[in-house]
Amino acid sequence: MLDETFSQRTRLRQFELVVEKKSIFVNAHYLAELSPYFKMLCFDDTFREAQNGRAEIEDEAYDEVIELLRFICPNSDYVINRNVTENNFSMLTHFSNLMQLRDLRRQLESYVENEVRMENYRPRDENLVEMITEAMNASFSPSLMDIMYQKLARIDLNHIKALIKNLPDRYAQAILEGAQKFFRVYPMQLPYRSSYSYDQFQQGIF
Missing domain, CATH: 3.30.710.10 (Potassium Channel Kv1.1; Chain A)
Incomplete structure (x- = not known):
């Protein structure tokens, strides 16, 4: 045994x-x-x-x-x-990069592409930041990084800043910029406009 x-x-x-x-x-x-x-x-x-x-x-x-x-x-x-989860992703990514475990690397990339991408994938915020940090270290492709940044962008901006405050500046800045690309932008609220025709008003007076 x-x-x-x-x-x-x-x-x-x-x-x-x-x-x-x-x-x-x-x-x-x-x-x-x-x-x-x-x-x-x-x-x-x-x-x-x-x-x-x-x-x-x-x-x-x-x-x-x-x-x-x-x-x-x-x-x-x-x-x-070989079951990749949000709890072991960071550790496995670290070692796949350090020890050149290429098949493991492919499995981790597949996990991001097929699992993290899913609408119902909801990792703990702390786990997601660790996942992103290790994926950055391992030079994951921009398209895979964007999947994780898009997931992070669902979190309140102030909470993201709290999560990354103890990271080295280069990581914190990159994570913040990556998430900001996907923050939801709501259309500007235009001031109220009346449907009344002022031309008609002027024509009525004069």
Whole structure:
């Protein structure tokens, strides 16, 4: 039975990833089939990591790496559960970009195009901002970004500003500008005009 915590070395899982000083054991051959990042990291002899069978991944969270591996690797029933949601989209987008997981990237793009686009798709506001931020980092296409900006534009402007106030300026500005493209513009209310003909009035007097 497969260890879904990836905490033990097995016949297949021989390569060691160290995240937050904790060991994670993975099947290097399987990951190399998914990603040129892992192909080089695990098998390119010019890399010390490939020579040692061990790599330290810095500045990443252990729990998130485990969640990623559970997403892209088969479970104990030899089934791959790949269900993208608003809760894991940001994390998956981050790693798909960092680790060059191209098939995952295609799935995430499809999620935006086919799920986020739907009228009844209502993510939490905080999740949507995180999704947009990671999609920006991963250089999603303008058309896909616009789908998310259009969804964000349904939120009150002041609330958007509150959501992005702690982001670096370049992200906050880009998100605000992206959403503003889709804010609803209501027609200007024209002043009341009478249907009475003033020409007729003048003709009546003179």
